Amino acid sequence: xxxxxxxxxxxxxxAGGRAAxxxxxxxYAGPLLLIGDEPHLPYERPALSxxxxxxxxxxxxxxxxxxxxxxxxAIERLAxxxxxxxxxxxxxxxxxxxxxxxxxxxxxxxxxxARQASLPGADLAGVQLLRTLDDAAALRPRLxxxxxxxxxxxxxxxxxxxxxxxxxxxxxxxxxAGDRLAARALPPLxxxxxxxxxxxxxxxxRLGCQIAAFRGDGSVNAVELADGELLACDTVLVxxxxxxxxxxxxxxxxxxxxGIRVDARLRTSDAHIYAVGDACEFPCPVSGQxxxxxxxxxxxxxxxxxxxxxxxxxxxxxxxxxxWSDQFDHSLQLAGQxxxxxxxxxxxxxxxxxxxxxxxxxxxxxxxxGWGAGNSIARDIKLAELLIRSGKPLPTAALADPASSLKxxxxxxxSV
Amino acid sequence: xxxxxxxxxxxxxxxxxxxxxxxxxxxxxxxxxPDDQFYATAGTCTHEKVHLADGLVxxxxxxxxxxxxxxxxxSGKALGAPVCVNLQTYPVKLEAGRxxxxxxxx
Ligand SMILES: Cc1cc2nc3c(=O)[nH]c(=O)nc-3n(C[C@H](O)[C@H](O)[C@H](O)COP(=O)(O)OP(=O)(O)OC[C@H]3O[C@@H](n4cnc5c(N)ncnc54)[C@H](O)[C@@H]3O)c2cc1C
Ligand code: FES
Numbered sequence: 001x002x003x004x005x006x007x008x009x010x011x012x013x014x015a016g017g018r019a020a021x022x023x024x025x026x027x028y029a030g031p032l033l034l035i036g037d038e039p040h041l042p043y044e045r046p047a048l049s050x051x052x053x054x055x056x057x058x059x060x061x062x063x064x065x066x067x068x069x070x071x072x073x074a075i076e077r078l079a080x081x082x083x084x085x086x087x088x089x090x091x092x093x094x095x096x097x098x099x100x101x102x103x104x105x106x107x108x109x110x111x112x113x114a115r116q117a118s119l120p121g122a123d124l125a126g127v128q129l130l131r132t133l134d135d136a137a138a139l140r141p142r143l144x145x146x147x148x149x150x151x152x153x154x155x156x157x158x159x160x161x162x163x164x165x166x167x168x169x170x171x172x173x174x175x176x177a178g179d180r181l182a183a184r185a186l187p188p189l190x191x192x193x194x195x196x197x198x199x200x201x202x203x204x205x206r207l208g209c210q211i212a213a214f215r216g217d218g219s220v221n222a223v224e225l226a227d228g229e230l231l232a233c234d235t236v237l238v239x240x241x242x243x244x245x246x247x248x249x250x251x252x253x254x255x256x257x258x259g260i261r262v263d264a265r266l267r268t269s270d271a272h273i274y275a276v277g278d279a280c281e282f283p284c285p286v287s288g289q290x291x292x293x294x295x296x297x298x299x300x301x302x303x304x305x306x307x308x309x310x311x312x313x314x315x316x317x318x319x320x321x322x323x324w325s326d327q328f329d330h331s332l333q334l335a336g337q338x339x340x341x342x343x344x345x346x347x348x349x350x351x352x353x354x355x356x357x358x359x360x361x362x363x364x365x366x367x368x369x370g371w372g373a374g375n376s377i378a379r380d381i382k383l384a385e386l387l388i389r390s391g392k393p394l395p396t397a398a399l400a401d402p403a404s405s406l407k408x409x410x411x412x413x414x415s416v
Numbered sequence: 417x418x419x420x421x422x423x424x425x426x427x428x429x430x431x432x433x434x435x436x437x438x439x440x441x442x443x444x445x446x447x448x449x450p451d452d453q454f455y456a457t458a459g460t461c462t463h464e465k466v467h468l469a470d471g472l473v474x475x476x477x478x479x480x481x482x483x484x485x486x487x488x489x490x491s492g493k494a495l496g497a498p499v500c501v502n503l504q505t506y507p508v509k510l511e512a513g514r515x516x517x518x519x520x521x522x
Contacts, residue, residue, distance in 0.1 A: 379470060407432075
């Protein structure tokens with residue numbers, strides 16, 4: 001074993017970049033190496049389907065840290081380099097070019113890759129995926145006013161791109177196999193709001209839609225549906241979810257379920273290897289059940305938490321799940337857990353906004369979901385998070401009443 | 417040099433709350449602390465251009481509505497990732513029931 005070997009982070013995305021910076025913030029002064037197969041600095045991905053398409057925002061605005069910062073902090077970066085294998089027994093990794101490097105501890109922050117549709121024609125030019133800055137750069141010039149875009153998949157990425165493309169003047173059709181939008185993550189009431197918004201802005205949404213193939217001669221020019229109908233288009237965006245990058249871990253013999261298995265400290269089945277972000281499956285702080293999240297906050301908070309774990313801290317990762325999505329001039333936010341709630345309380349807000357509160361049998365808040373114009377529901381969702389953390393029973397009538405302030409509820413709870 | 421601009425009435429903001437104020441093409445956030453002191457900062461987060469007035473004020477902290485970036489609105493200090501750049505702050509005075517902020521002359 002080599003004591004002067006670095007902590008190596010595999011995957012220079014959101015969680016990997018955040019972990020590297022956090023290790024230095026936490027006082028780790030030893031050697032630190034961040035390896036990523038993308039040519040870029042670590043960056044945040046949410047803008048790829050939103051501001052980056054809409055405003056042609058410069059990629060640098062998404063970066064986590066600057067090149068100078070990594071230099072100053074003595075965080076060595078290998079960009080455009082792929083890790084090919086891990087040898088846990090000798091604590092060594094092999095790079096794609098055959099080079100071998102020893103590690104003292106290893107962090108896997110390998111994220112996920114956009115899933116490609118397994119349909120004839122998926123390899124045609126113009127059938128796009130969206131996960132990376134390079135994907136966004138390839139998609140952006142295709143979204144000129146008047147272009148026809150077909151989005152495959154009515155999940156968040158698909159709907160956000162649909163909204164951006166529509167705002168850019170494209171003709172947009174969203175094809176979703178299920179009977180409502182973003183069904184995996186959202187309650188039916190919010191799916192309905194999303195559908196209404198997209199319809200009202202001129203996006204054609206087809207639910208229960210089966211696709212047979214992508215058609216074209218070198219370049220895609222139509223999507224063929226199962227019933228034979230042809231939808232002419234210039235570009236297809238496939239947004240049907242991601243595949244977590246777990247192969248490296250699995251090949252090294254680490255425990256892998258729906259993600260790289262980690263314990264509450266984010267350590268894998270190997271004592272010197274940790275995992276974070278979209279790639280890992282960690283115990284839910286509430287139920288203890290393994291869960292894998294694909295959200296900005298999860299990458300951010302796990303990146304920070306694992307820095308402390310790598311340096312010996314014993315505490316469990318306990319952040320509440322939270323995410324947002326922005327579409328047109330609306331946003332939604334979701335905090336906590338919605339599944340397994342005994343009761344759901346609805347609060348209607350002005351301007352067609354909506355807050356949903358999910359309570360357990362003892363009327364303690366488990367989760368909340370909000371929908372509204374701009375960031376109008378952000379404050380209430382933050383207060384809902386604090387109410388969830390309080391763990392106290394709440395009066396459902398007050399939750400349902402738009403005139404009753406969540407902040408005073410929280411203060412009431414705090415003083416009980 | 418700077419000049420004073422009336423941003424709002426004292427009663428426009430509740431205790432431990434924030435109000436957006438737009439002036440001359442820029443946006444500001446005016447705060448009323450739990451101890452009834454008033455403060456003013458730049459109106460948008462330093463992480464992305466998001467209006468802080470949609471965020472949550474707790475004690476002397478404003479939490480951004482988007483990614484929970486937190487600032488001490490008295491000093492403008494950014495309190496940790498994802499925000500690392502401090503907020504610009506502005507002097508505030510109360511006069512004739514109104515809240516005034518001092519803006520640098522253009
Ligand atoms: C278009 C888009 C919009 C999004 N919008 C939102 C949103 O609005 N709200 C929200 O909460 N979340 C959003 N997300 C999700 C969020 O961005 C992710 O959850 C987050 O990026 C996960 O971070 P990560 O570090 O786990 O993975 P990533 O950021 O994907 O980083 C993993 C990195 O590891 C690299 N890598 C993998 N294997 C290897 C290897 N063997 N060797 C070297 N490098 C490797 C990958 O190339 C990648 O660069 C969005 C995601 C996308 C793609
Ligand atoms: S925009 Fe304020 S924290 Fe991100």
